[in-house]
Amino acid sequence: MKAYNFLAFDLGATSGRSVLLTLQDGKFEMREITRFPNAVMELHGKYYWDIFALYKSLKQGLCTCAKENIPIDSIGIDTWGVDFAYIGKGGSILGLPRAYRDPYTHGMEEAYFKKVARKEVYERTGIQIMNFNSLFQLYAAKQEEYEPLENAEEILFMPDALSYMLTGKRICEYTDASTSQILNPVTKQFETRLLEAAGVSPSLLRDVVMPGTYIGELTDAIAQETGIGKVPVIAVTGHDTAAAVVAVPSVDPEFAYLSSGTWSLMGIEVEEPIITDESYEMNFTNEGGIEGTTRFLKNITGMWLLEQCRKEWEKAGRIYSYSQIVEMGESAKPFRCFVNPDDPVFANPSSMLKAIAGYCKTTGQFVPVTDADFVRCIFESLALRYNEVICMLKKLAPFTIKKLHVIGGGSRNKLLNQFTANAIGMPVVAGPSEATAIGNGLVQARSAGIVTSRWEMRQLVVNSIPTETFLPQAQELWREAYTRYDKIVNQQVYK
Known part of the structure; x- marks a missing residue:
């Protein structure tokens, strides 16, 4: 059987990694290619993620694979949930994404519940009430008259924002979107009532796609800069816990x-x-x-x-x-x-x-x-x-x-x-x-047609x-x- 190489970018709240999962003959091996720091950045009382530093780190992982002549079959990205980037009308990223530990959401859930009752929010989304959920972040940003929100055409959750930086293509992956407290888990569509009550246009969010969806290839500029070529990027289980549960x-x-x-x-x-x-x-x-x-x-x-x-x-x-x-x-x-x-x-x-x-x-x-x-x-x-x-x-x-x-x-x-x-x-x-990186890589393997179900993926984990x-x-x-x-x-x- 051919050896397949899947590159998993696995980003957590304190560090990130690029991990190579090589699958052959019903088993896989893993190798960490690069590791890089990630941390909340404070500036004038607000807390952000440095998405541009993360983007640079992803490119360094690609460069390392190219230098070592590792042929990559596809790339996937998983991150933490709830946080997102604002995208302007011309496609620019409007500032750094706010971090879920930013205190601007303190008390916002209770203020929001004066517009939509707590129980109704839960019944529509099934999501644990936490003040930093995306719904309350958007409500807090609206109360602040936060400039990136005021000028945004769209928001992209963190794994989708990073895949957009790599490919120029925008998607909204299901597992990460599901953490937002905006998505209905039965219909798998966003609840427009909840967004409108927050004073936010539902047009900021696009329809979700399921894990395994092809996003696009690396842009010409990145393919050339890194030397890795036109590698496809797959929407994996973009939320890191969803990726871990796969494994x-x-x-x-x-x-x-x-x-x-x-x-x-x-x-x-x-x-x-x-x-x-x-x-x-x-x-x-x-x-x-x-x-x-x-x-x-x-x-x-x-x-x-x-x-x-x-x-x-x-x-x-x-x-x-x-x-x-x-x-x-x-x-x-x-x-x-x-x-x-x-x-x-x-x-x-x-x-x-x-x-x-x-x-x-x-x-x-x-x-x-x-x-x-x-x-x-x-x-x-x-x-x-x-x-x-x-x-x-x-x-x-x-x-x-x-x-x-x-x-x-x-x-x-x-x-x-x-x-x-x-x-x-x-x-x-x-x-x-290494469950998160494994799950990331196995969803890429499923997208490639090597496995057909989550149970086959889990059997690979048992074998390996x-x-x-x-x-x-x-x-x-x-x-x-x-x-x-x-x-x-x-x-x-x-x-």
Whole structure:
């Protein structure tokens, strides 16, 4: 069988990569070609993504492939959700895209609900209410009289904006658009009423296309500049979690997944959206998946807490490897303090260490002292939060959940995987860690006709990537810990 080379551009909130997936004889191999930083940029109190730096980094990945004489069959791009670029009437990108951590959306959801009721917004979109969703970003921009919005002909979500920069062709990919809180998950069309209530023209958004759609070839200028030639660009599962779920190594549809990274996304894959009074009260979301499926999930603040602590430690001259951090977590005394990772105080604090310490003090708990104390607090709190969410999922899922697949970078954290198994009381299957890039590449393979379904894609993952299973331990201790956690973060007995 011919070897196929698919180039996956996988962009996260803190870094991006170009990854080569080579598929041959029913298996694939992966190789990281380039890695580059990505970060929110603050300017005059507003927060942006430097899309032009990202564009330059994508071209560098193409240049590297050309220099190494790697023939590329196609290219795909996945990113985080909700954020977008404004496109002017002449096709220019109007300024830098605003970042979802920009405080301009604070309180905007409640202001918007005076125009359209909260429950109606949920019933029309099935999306978890979060202040930074695209709908509320557009409403906030309208209230600001934000100049790029005032002059925009169209908006393009982040993966679509980057593919537009590479090809000159504009599309609106389904999975990323589904995170916006504007798309109806049943009709798969944008809700004009919601846009009009925000004071925004529905013409800003075009009809969605499904993952696997051909966008176009690289522009002549990029093909020549990079030396890579006229390579086709495919609309993959543009939202990174959708890409990661493609790569869940399961041949059984009755699974739950946890895509673990800066954010932790816990959910199930279903054929139809779940929009009920219970899902509304529990604030679950219905996002788009491969083959028109629904990713029924909840967003959980994940390794963001640890990432921000590490930045502070590094500034103080304490630089820890990931293995050292795991050892620190193992060495610290257990069950001394817990936090709710999704408390607004942890969204974007000036000091994460102070935010965690302040939360523990306010709730009458032990206040972390050593760096190891902070690590243990974060890992235990995440595991207990995962148990809280999976208990909700069990009530809403149309099937019995028997195991949890942990995918993404966090799947390499053996201590957190074991804590999670202990907390949820069921097996945790860890891997692949590169699920997002794998899913990106496999959707390109499906577009090329090499595989025909998501189950064939997942069988390729099973054939190619080893996993590790963690079984529950110390069940009674973790049940007692969860009872304490629940009182602290939900019943607020100390507040």
